[in-house]
Amino acid sequence: MADPNRVNPEEDVTQEDVLGEQGIADPDAEWLDIVSRSPASRLAQPIGFSPSQASTVSESSFVSPGGIGDGGDVVDGEAGHANTSGLPVKSDLSLLQMAFAMGRLDSSDEEFDAAAELLLQTLAAQIPSAEIGLYLYVNDGELPMPRHVHQREGHRYRRPPESLVRQVRAPGASALLARNVLGDRTLATENTRGEIDVESIVLVPLHVPTPPNNHAADGMQEGTVAGRTASQFPEQTAEQMQAGRMDTANGFVHVITTARDPSLSERDLAVIVTACEIFCEACRSLSQRQELQLTLHQSRETIRRLRSQLAGRVKLLGRSDKIQQVQYQIAQVARSGASVLLRGESGTGKELVASAIHYASPRADSPMVCLNCAALSKDLLESELFGHEKGAFTGATDQKKGKFEAASGGTLMLDEIGEMNLDLQAKLLRVLEGHPFERVGGHEAIRVDVRVVAATHRDLQAMVRAGTFRQDLFYRLNVIEIVVPPLRERGRDITLLAEHFVSTFVQTMGRGPMKLTQGAMKKLLAYPWPGNVRELRNVIERAVVMAPLELRGTHEITADEIMLTRAVVNETAVDEAENPQRASAQPASGRRMEVSPSMSLAKLEREHIQNVLKSTGGNKSQTASILGIERSTLDRKLKRYAAEDAKTRS
Template sequence: MSGKTVLFIAEPQSVTAIFPTLKAAGFQAGLADNLTGALGFIKKSRPCLVFCRPSLPGFDVDALLEQARTIEGFPPVVIFAATGSAEEATRYLELGARDFWLEPLAWEKIRILLPEDSPEPEPEPEPAPTVAAPAMPAASGGPNGKFRIIGRHDAVLRVLALARQVARSKATVLISGESGTGKEMFARYLHYNSDRADKPFVAINCAALPEHLLESELFGHEKGAFTGAINRKLGKFELASGGTILLDEITEMDLGLQAKLLRVLQESEFDRVGGVETVNVDVRVLATTNRDIEGTVAEGKFRQDLFYRLNVIPLKLPALKDRGDDVILLAEYFTAKFGATYGLGKLAFTDEAKAWLMSYDWPGNVRELQNLMERAVLLAGQGPIQPKHFLMGDEQWSPDDLAAVDADQQAAAGAPPPSTPAEALSVMPIHEMEKRLILQSLQETTGNRTRAAELLGISVRTLRNKLNEYKKQGLDV
């Protein structure tokens, strides 16, 4: 299927999560783990885009980029990695890579590089009850059907009412709230309920890139602007022209770049890096932060004039612990979603499980709940979800559960089972288990703190605070 295929040269576990979204958008995904296989796939299937992970064992990325430079019609190559530096990114760009991205791969970034006629993937069906936006017309770059925010609590309904009221304006909106409360979801709600719904929605994480690369990502650059700038590159503001741009984690932006952003907000114009011509744009700007932005202004780390310009419409999202019965509503939604994904059908909660959900304080908010419900669905199988399926402490598992698992392990190893169930239980303090999970997540993500925090269902700030605690304890992290 020429032009409707994307090739990934990477370990399967690092890319397969994006495959269903590509399929829903009408694209096939190919996977290769060596240069010969990759070149053969490119020759046969003629993909429109290639993603390559340089950490793939035994793979020569430089050789691939050499082929990209010498073979006519070779698809653009995007390098992506768990970690990276400006020097690495510059080297890959000099060798001919289209771009250098930090993980995780996000659909909103990928779709910008795909052929313009590619549709937005169909949203998954969502069970009632929900608070829903009006249906949007089917159009390229926008969803088909409804875009929904799930919630009944007054705090959510008030934010939704304000969002609906200002959605059709061009006013900048500052969305604040703890990590995991759904700030990007509300940003999309604003976009898809605006007059710009059929135009691009472009999101960029201001904390994910160093200042030099972030400026180029936002405003683009001219050929020769810096080492590695072998072609003109359009920035996210130009790519979002006519639509909406979301500046995620805006408080992490460098002060110098804040001044350039202020000019765009005030004048609707900017200069590309290394450019001499002014570029005019019509873009609606949304921004998010999980920090006390007014405190950041008081500390001199964020421009006061930029804060006022962004804060025309403030949306403050409530923490999940303050949303009452929405916890159960969301839990039921996520279990229905994951039950369908894994072919397990609809799973019910025991009364004990519901009581536990309502008593927990949810430091990771909706994101933590989502991750926890996926875990619970997988562990519960066909049966009702019980508190033990949340795996929040060893005490959730009965001696019989542990004895059965241990007996299987002993049998596989050819050793006799323990004489009593108590012998199967290896108890450790919850804080020690937490530490082990955090360190394991960093190992599995090769030190990528953003990705590790997502896997754990916590914010990057929480992860950073935990690591600082471990450093004080003498751990090398």
């Protein structure tokens, strides 16, 4: 025969195990340990109770622990809750309504308390004769004041005694129902008249994620505690709860009825447990959403910070007239939303100019996206530009947004626009004219607000004449044209940029101080820079990398350490600068000049000037600088050579 002191004879759990050492003072108290829940099983079950799983419990007996839907559900037949039709009963509907209402809560800080309020309202509607308290522990210390309370008009809710609370806070504790507890001091506390008139009690442990922000103080009901902070709550994350790692409740719901009211039934217990399950799940999902929102917020902040850092770095260096003209144009066009066409050789800084326009424009806080039209096949370029739907083509395993969508609100730079085929040019034109577009394989019309900056090193007008570039697109893109000059036409900007790159690389590579020698500078100035600024950058990077590791003081980067790919270097100037005593008669082009003993000094000078002029691509300022003469002197000499030639011809 079963030991009446045992809660669950099968599992050898005594009544004391459930209630602790102090146990039940009143031997008449009837206990039902109804639900022993594992987090993993939560909400895996329907909210309602299936008749096939229901079991009726006779008075004065204990039921084995079991989760809702685990076969341990209890239905109070007398209360008429057993439902053989399989249709939801009234309480199920109300719980469903509560679940929907909780599901609709957004993830703002106050929603945890809104969910708690919904829970209490639902329970109050289901059990009109009950007083209810919801508790959350800020730490593992004493019983806190209830965070939310429901009490009827003229009635006063009373907290449970500590000894009872310990039971629901024990690891893996179940929900409890106690009846006939009138006068039992271990199960209920006194009312204002010093009587213990509580007749039945339900306690349900809660496993809720840490409330996001303790706004509980705002608009709380009587008995709640203000001034708690989220960090004071025990560390419990939604993931931990989901994984079922946390088995100590960090809160509970306490429901009581007094001697004047109907006693709480098993059906009431089941409803309360289910409602609490829904509440905990809603809190978990709110917490997860809030974590996601926090991550999103942090990511946005990071992007904003990186953008402003980037904006600070987008500096178009140069003091030459030509670069100052470009800087002026950037400032002019940035304020407008007009399309810009950037022209210039490869490596001159077209992308940098596009970025400078973007970061100086009101679109600076939105994305700046670049796409090189030369790097992709026609089909890939279309999908990169406009995106594609899942399954649009082989390999399109997911939906993908295109660069137009990615640049929404910002700027899209289309580099090498001259490489775009005519079909795509037509599609691009439509978008530039304000028409919506569809992703490849899609039907949804997408509209974006994007400023397009196109760039090319090709002669688009010639392409228009040849029929390989649409004239209407050319006009649409060429609202404003900015020509980025080649480096060889920027004179002293070469050394300015070189010095900038030296200090940049020294810093990023963590090297000691370095500087360029005069000879190195002259070598740089004498070079025609077919690869423009990009090539200069690479040359300097190499020089910094190759500089001796053991340095004392400032390392001087000599001409010999400047490795140029083309052999067209003014070695004369360099040699003279590095070894002034070793004057040489080598031409600027790098070809060794044949110097016959009969050659006059004037002829030698003329040949040298023409060679240097050739090596700088006709850049007179640069030539003058290399030769170490004034620009006006060079002009005079060139005029004289032209006059001499004309005279010879006539």
